[in-house]
Amino acid sequence: MSLFGDAWNQYEHGMDSGLGVLPHITSQFFVPRMVDKPQDPIVLAIEREKITTLVKRDAHSFDSRNITRARDSPVLPSLSPEVLWAKSVASGDQHSDQVVSWDVLRQSHPNRSYNTPFLTEQSSDVSASAQYQSDSFFRDVNDITNQTFSMQPLPFDLRASVVRVNELELLESLRMTVLGTSSFLHTWDPVSETFLSFGGAENLPNKLIISGKDETMSSSLLKRFLDIGTLMRRLEVFLSVLQTRRKEESATVHAFSHALSVVLVYLRDQLSRGPLSNFCIPVSSKTLSGTWLYYGDSEEIVVSLASLCQRGLGLSPSQYPRFTMKPVALLSRIYKYLDTHFRKSSSRTLVAVFAYLLTMSSKNYLQTLCRSVAYTDSNSQRAATNQPQRTAIGPLDIEDFDQASPEDDEVLFSEGDKLPSFIPRELAEALPAAQKSLKLLTAAQPSHPVLNPPVRRPFITWVWSTTDIQDLWRTGSLGEAGDIAPTIGPNSPSDLASADSNLHGCGYQSDLVGFRIFDLEPGSNGGNTFNEHSMHAALENFILSFPPVLPSITPNLSLLTNLVFSPLISHAASLSSALLSIFLDENSFLYVHDHLVLLRSHMLLTSPSFKSRLTAALFSDTDDREVVAGGGKSFTLSRQRSKSVAGVTQHGTSRWAVGLAPFLTERGTWPPGGSDLSFFLRTVIVDSQDIRSFGPDDSQQEHELGSRRIAEEAEVRLGFAIRDLASDTGRERWLNPLYIEALDFLYLDYKVPHPLDVIITPGTISKYQRIFSFLLRLVRVESAIRAAFRMTHRNVLFPTLNQSRKLLTHFRFVAHSFVATLSAYIFDVAIGGNFDAFLARVTACRLGTSSEFTDVFSVAEAHSAVLNNILSACLMRSSQRAAGDLFRGGLELILELCVMIGDLNDGRLQEYQASSALDVLFAAFREKMSTLIKVLEVLLEKGLKSSQRQELLLALQEQSDVRHAPGGVEALRHLILRLDINEWWKNLHS
Template structure:
């Protein structure tokens, strides 16, 4: 007793003042005698006590009332003590129940012997009576207590688990749960089973109420889904049908559960056995309620919204099934959730399959062909093609379920676009005809089906027809003679041969039979081949991944393989050759004719002698009028430009003569293309024949404003930026040559035109300074030396830059790219997985070219240095031209040339320094010096 003070120490005056003085003290009324110091023998002591108990005389101290109650009516007064009270007084162990109470007087009291003295281990009625006597319940008008017998309660709860109201519980639509019947406003109540206390009674009833609440909530959800429009997604209707089948199946199973009101039934179950019998149904409905967002603890106003999206719906079912598999839930729960997933995802999987042309049936093709034949308007067809092409290039915003493997997620959007392109490029392709044997993408669960799929043999039939009850039909000779009577062959069956004799609800009966068969055939665990649900999903979707990959490869092969048919215009390599030859100005015939049309390297601005003497402008011009070198002309000489472009004295030049002359540039350049007779060149020649209308020049309006109107000045290096070259790509190849890629080609074309303009300007400079007898600076020797030195440096820089652009920036990137464009062969994979990867590679090719020419947005600073250097060279040639035309004196031109040369060398120093730093940082040779 360490830490506790004895009672005597607490009896001080100070302590007694704190205690209430009107209560008497409570001294101990018993003592525990000490054990004797002798050996103990429990067996002999117990025998002696029993012998003494039998020899002990009864004590006659009981009241007469008890003696009269216990005595028999005809017994004499001296025999008023019955065996009941006699045994209680003499403590006869092992003969009767040890519990002593008034309740023992009733005849139905259990009189069998009990091996324990604890009340909690006595008979249920004894224990309930003891608890009621000890914990006497106060009467509360706000609490309605209903005492029911066990049989009546079980019969009522049997109706509750079926979702029907009973005499004790009714359905409350506001809270969507069963509540106790006959309760007033603001009144609580509970049922009290005979022999059970309040806690045990509520524990027993709670399982039955849970089953009834969840079953009824699922029915309410089904009523909501059935009320929706029939035009909604079929996945939602499949979800409703699967839930309806499960609810019907559960109600049928619950109706057969005990207690059964059958007078012929001999089954008798204890309350605990009945309570455990409903455990599996509670677990099933709890799992279904959680999947549907209708858990018992969830209030109706807090229900999660029902997602109509098939992706969300299928992903939710899959996640619940995967969670129960990881928890190793009972077999029935796994089978039911797998049944829901199989039926709900079936239509969605077929839709995904149809989106990539997998398992396309003839009916779909016929409907599509019919739709095309009814469309007679060519303009509408062109508009639809344009919209389809735009949709192809836009990034797909579709989402997919969680169980789709990463390989399928990567290739499925690509395969969808590839299917549209392949139908447009080659409608008669074998992969579009459905000639290959393709199974149905569907879930399979049995070990035999999984092993068969692992070996490559996927099921070809629908799961719904395979699991339906068989219907035996027989055909007679009369049916063959009269085929119109085949609709009555159902009535030719023998009695009992029809698997579904019920004519009231054959569909519901077939559905429950399908579910029952599915549960029976569902394996206890997944096989070792697919140990988890994700492995099984990968196996189920493997044919779709293979088909999508084959579809992408087929389209890629179509674009990369030369052909001699009418589809030879889809050869991507030929289109790349055209783009390189014309938009990158790599073809010598085209480059020379383009330079003759737009540029000039003559030392005089006289426009009399042109390369094309029969232009419209030359016919308008008088033959005797020439441009002189007089000072009356106000506009400086735009060195490097063709004189015919400056004839109208407006910039940019517009008119029929310019468009006609540029059109002949393209047509004349085709005449020098060699046309060989071998088959490899036939495809190239046919594409080149179409290039006459695929290629063309166009004029665009550039932005104007402070600092952005240099293209309006023929003296600026941006004078030719208004002109660009357009390329009409075939609609089937717009995925490989997009508008973004064409814009990059046009940026390269504008840069090459600027470079050609500076080259021709330097050619004019050399012509103007080649005379040794009549130099430009006859009296200023220093300025003349500076002129010659700057001419040499500028010519060396421009020629090196031009060679770098054509050999390194263009050819150095284009040639390796063309070498990778070989179609996939047996045993060798292509460099690109699909056409969209090829398009990304094409775009990266142009990005590398722009980076090599310092034309990317991230290279704005160093690119501006290169543009300024070329602009200073052009300005230098213009000043020399003004001096050559005697429109400027020596002393006026000398400081201008000195200032231009100084700025040029400063720009070159910065350019070389920045280029070397950039090349050291990114390991890319971008320095053109």
């Protein structure tokens, strides 16, 4: 209840404040009972209009001067409420409801409902007049009645100037303010980037009061218009700053700035079309409220755009965050806002605006993404392979923008880099493999159908209309329907088509077709040039065609995104499968199975012919230093030529490197060199190749052709080389032929043909070489122990020491058993079990009985894993250093035994000297073997779960034709069973 009405009630009844009884407050809104007689709404409306006109005329004549004269009167009762408020009560229906019904012309509220003492229920004119005079009026009332009355005073602030405007003046000013332009009431402050009131006292800020409204109501009504204008101006300033940094922008950021400028043009047009554009019409009590409601949707759009650009009202210019220039971050930010508005079910216009920003901003990015995996037509693919292309962003050619730095695209799509948040996870995982597959497929088979599609594949673009989404769902591809095109200009399509045909007839090359526009008549290509009107029309059509809700097949933005990128996902998978099919084609030179067999045969010594020839060239198991075991004719002749000059003289002065070919040590230097060694090793490779003849079947003949080419090129691609090892001190073990590391300087290399090097990588080749070096040590020890057997079998090395002779026989037998068991385990289990199972998996994938390998990179990973398992089975991984040292230490002790036997056989070592050395060697060997078995048991206990998985695989193997590998650490169980089947070594010290 207003205080003024309360004060007048007390004075009228002559009562104290506690004795007065206020009249009952009747309902303000009701539907009167209809009288039971015919009514004429037209006649009643005419009569009502006449009464309203008379009342308004009388009410305006009774202005605030009456209140001033009444205030000067010494008698307060002359201020009768009937005199003061009678005509204001009778003035117009201020509370008629807005329901349009059949009886709306009838007066729905009786006059008695307005007979109220509440000032706030009177007309705006009366309320404002009373407020203007309230200060002096209630001061006189307080003096006469000695009562205390109060009312909301006029806004008064010494630091501000109050400016009062009527609604017509306000609307004229807001028409400019809402567009972000200064007016006679508000001026733009570039420092704070806000609108300030203008028109009051000089050097004082202003408070704008609307006639008939208090300060709170005025600020509340003005806030929406000022917010819209402020944000529109801030966005324009932001856009101008963004466009001044053009050289720093990528194509994506520039496309965003262009799309944002189009949206601002559209919003400015929509704001200018509103009620404020027709402010000269008679102003009624509903004009301001109706205008305020009209701009609600525009405020929501502008606020969201300002938040996207980090220019919200809650921030001052000094608090603006640095706007990102990274394409990925920018596109992810736009998509996040769009998804939020979809989830909030925002207005269709607001969602359409953000969909337009995402479509236009991401177009260049998506085109570059498509080009990175050759998802284009064949013509554009050829150009994309040679050089990057510039693409169009909607109707505005990207040629108009500054060139994005070439590093952006490289970094953008490099492996491990981030992608926009809207890229589906399936595509993000397939994209790196598809990009690599594209390069490899282009090198392997440039004419592949995947690279030269018979039907044009359009770029990936966003689709929003229900028709486009349904077409994409049915066919899996979309034509140009999803593009945002400008409206056609003054030239007809037929004219433009004829102009283009004339230009094509002028002999333009494909790379120069873009310059055909310069040969047109001035103004003849106006329909294709950029102008704000065309872009504005394109955006308006886009918003009008935007669906209120997404169709049921893609009810949310996430599902729509998956649908949009589904063609690109399928294409990426086809690239990987196409490349894999080339490597699995048995008629191709790149048939990976044959190359793997070649590597296994030579670098893992599984080829009997290569292993026998290599053993004959590098090793010897004879018991006579003067006899050459194995080798070709040239080898023997060379050996015989050098024997007379070097062999005899070195017999008594140099120690015998048992197990090595005598030819390697006859020069007296280590490592050996010369052309003879290179010739022998090259002969080993050439003679070991098995080139098969052609078969009668054509398909078999094609396969033989591929295999023959692989075998022929193996002579060139395989080769021995010298490894650069450290020799700082000169006492390194590989510099002494007596040690087991004597042949570590020699390794076998394989030049992998491109693009097969994606599967047989340099990393895997290094693993092959590590295994090859270990196998050379093992073959050396095998040759040495056989030579030791022959020496002890022919000669009695301990004729007087019976115990030493028995120990030597026992040690020789144990050592030979250990070497034979180890050799069988490595070639049968570690290499054969793992590698043969891998080859079976490759064959099953080629035959289509297995889908384990989806691309060449999965094959490469499996290939590397197989070699890791072989290294683990041979105890050559860094995590197995302790067990590996024991494992190789046993082989070193056996080689020392063989060298000692050679010294005894040559007479360099006496019987009593060898006896003590033999005891030490056997004790050390027994200790190492016992410790090795215990360490292997510990390794197997740690890998117990892996063993259980291996048992499950073995169980599945019995039910399947696919061969499973024994694994890495799991294979050590086979080694323990072979070495210590009765647990003698394990219980040696117990």
